[in-house]
Amino acid sequence: MNQLNIQPISDDRIKIEAADIPDGLGVTFAGDIDMEDPGIILDPFFDRIHQGMISKKLKEVKADFTGLNFLNSSGIKSVAKWIMRLSDLSTDAKYRITIVHSKDITWQVTSLPTLTFLVPGGVKIE
Amino acid sequence: MPDIIANDREGYIELKFGPRWKYIACVRGFIQNFLAISIVDQTKADKIALAASELLENAVKYASRDDTHILIRVAPATEKISILVENSATPQSITTLREVFQKIIKGDPLQVYVAQMKEAAVRNDGKSYLGLARIRYETGGELTLNITESNVVKLAIDIE
Ligand SMILES: Nc1ncnc2c1ncn2[C@@H]1O[C@H](COP(=O)(O)OP(=O)(O)O)[C@@H](O)[C@H]1O
Ligand SMILES: [Mg+2]
Numbered sequence: 001m002n003q004l005n006i007q008p009i010s011d012d013r014i015k016i017e018a019a020d021i022p023d024g025l026g027v028t029f030a031g032d033i034d035m036e037d038p039g040i041i042l043d044p045f046f047d048r049i050h051q052g053m054i055s056k057k058l059k060e061v062k063a064d065f066t067g068l069n070f071l072n073s074s075g076i077k078s079v080a081k082w083i084m085r086l087s088d089l090s091t092d093a094k095y096r097i098t099i100v101h102s103k104d105i106t107w108q109v110t111s112l113p114t115l116t117f118l119v120p121g122g123v124k125i126e
Numbered sequence: 127m128p129d130i131i132a133n134d135r136e137g138y139i140e141l142k143f144g145p146r147w148k149y150i151a152c153v154r155g156f157i158q159n160f161l162a163i164s165i166v167d168q169t170k171a172d173k174i175a176l177a178a179s180e181l182l183e184n185a186v187k188y189a190s191r192d193d194t195h196i197l198i199r200v201a202p203a204t205e206k207i208s209i210l211v212e213n214s215a216t217p218q219s220i221t222t223l224r225e226v227f228q229k230i231i232k233g234d235p236l237q238v239y240v241a242q243m244k245e246a247a248v249r250n251d252g253k254s255y256l257g258l259a260r261i262r263y264e265t266g267g268e269l270t271l272n273i274t275e276s277n278v279v280k281l282a283i284d285i286e
Contacts, residue, residue, distance in 0.1 A: 034154075034179070036147050036187070037252060070154075073180055077246040077254035084247040106172035110264040117240045118247075 004052030009041055015067075016045065024060035024095065025049065030067030033075040042075060046082035053095045060095060065112060066102040076111060083115055086122040097123045137164060137200035145186040145194040145213070154179040157198060165205045170285065173265040174198070174207050177283050180257040181211040184281070188223075189213040193278075210282040220273055226255050227271045235263040 004025055006018035014031035027049065033042075049061060065071075071079075083097060099115060101108040116123045139160055143149055157178050161171035178196060185194045191214040199208045215223070230238050242259040249255070258281075262269055267285035274280070 032151065034151050036183075039252070070151075070176075070179075072183060073254050073257040073260045074183075076243070076260065077249075077256055080243040081247040084244065106169050107176055107264065110173075111260065114236065114240055114243070114263070118243060 004049065004056060004058075006045070006048055006052065009045060014041075018049070021060070021062055024058045024062065025053065026062045026064065028064045028067060029071075032070040033068065034070050034072050036074070038072065038075040039078050042078035043081065046078060050082065050085055054089070054093050057093075058095060060098060062098045062100060064100040065108055066100055066105070068108070069105065071107065071111070079115060080118060083118045083123055086119045094122070099123060099125045101125060137202050138198060140195070140197045142193075142195050144192045145189045147186055150179060150182050150186060153182060153196070160198070161200075161207075164200045165207070167205065170205070170207070173267075174209065174285060177261040177265050177267065177285070178209050178211075180261050181209060181281055181283070184257060185211045185213040185279075188215055188219045188279075190216045190219075190277075204286075207285045208282060209285075210280060212278055212280050214277055215279045217277060220277060220279065223271070223279060224273075226258065227269070230255075230259040230262060231269060235259075235266070239263040 002018045002020045002025060004018065006025070008018065009016040014033055016027065016029050018025055018027045020026070053061065086094065086097065099112050101112040103109060113125050116125050141153060154175050158171055158175040161174055162168070165171060178198065182196060193214055195212040197210045230242065239259045239262070242256050246254040246256045258269065261267070261283060265283060265285050267283040270282045272280040
């Protein structure tokens with residue numbers, strides 16, 4: 001378990017796990033997110049991360065998508081929604097999001113970098 | 127699986143299926159395998175499978191009848207690919223589709239996609255209005271929309 005007490009998500013198509021990293025939280029996504037309404041699981045998950053980061057005053061979330069084969073546009077909406085919440089935060093509550101992507105997965109090369117345009121300076125891609 | 131008519135010589139594949147969500151992943155995988163033996167460029171095959179998947183999601187979500195249809199053509203010489211998805215829809219969803227389509231078809235694909243993401247982030251109706259803008263940007267393809275008098279939606283994308 002991690003210091004924010006974020007429970008993993010696991011079913012036959014997806015696995016999402018959270019673990020402590022220096023000064024923050026590492027989140028790994030694996031499988032295929034292609035259900036009709038992925039917001040049902042993703043929105044509450046990102047909400048817990050967001051609230052936890054603020055209350056524990058942590059500074060970085062490293063979101064590792066390299067194990068995610070597929071993410072549909074409804075899933076991208078959930079990620080975008082989470083990222084956009086960075087812009088509501090005061091300077092001292094702000095945390096950084098680092099998106100880790102795989103150069104071998106085509107959609108990750110095209111779609112994940114676009115998330116850095118949502119909140120200038122808030123999101124880094126590596 | 128739906129009935130499948132494939133023809134190697136002419137380079138096309140056509141699938142017709144009762145719109146069920148769980149078929150989409152299966153059709154996406156099938157298209158990827160089909161393209162792996164039809165074209166050389168794997169990145170392009172991935173982009174086409176993504177476009178087909180987003181178009182099929184829409185065709186399943188917004189179909190008003192059980193007549194969803196996808197046709198993929200491969201021009202052997204140029205490897206130009208066309209995907210056409212057809213479904214019946216209600217006049218109401220057709221109106222929405224026309225509006226969204228007009229909005230996302232003009233301008234720089236990346237800027238339009240990012241703008242749609244920002245709007246999606248504040249939507250609360252379970253829609254994203256992101257799928258079409260996404261495939262326009264990610265594939266670099268050209269989207270076209272035709273609607274017949276009998277309310278059949280024909281959405282196509284041509285990818286060079
Ligand atoms: N095949 C279709 N048949 C009827 N309406 C459609 C179809 N595709 C898209 N639409 C309409 O266009 C809108 C935009 O589609 P899209 O960009 O994929 O976003 P989303 O599916 O998340 O709403 C949909 O919300 C729907 O109202
Ligand atoms: Mg869609």
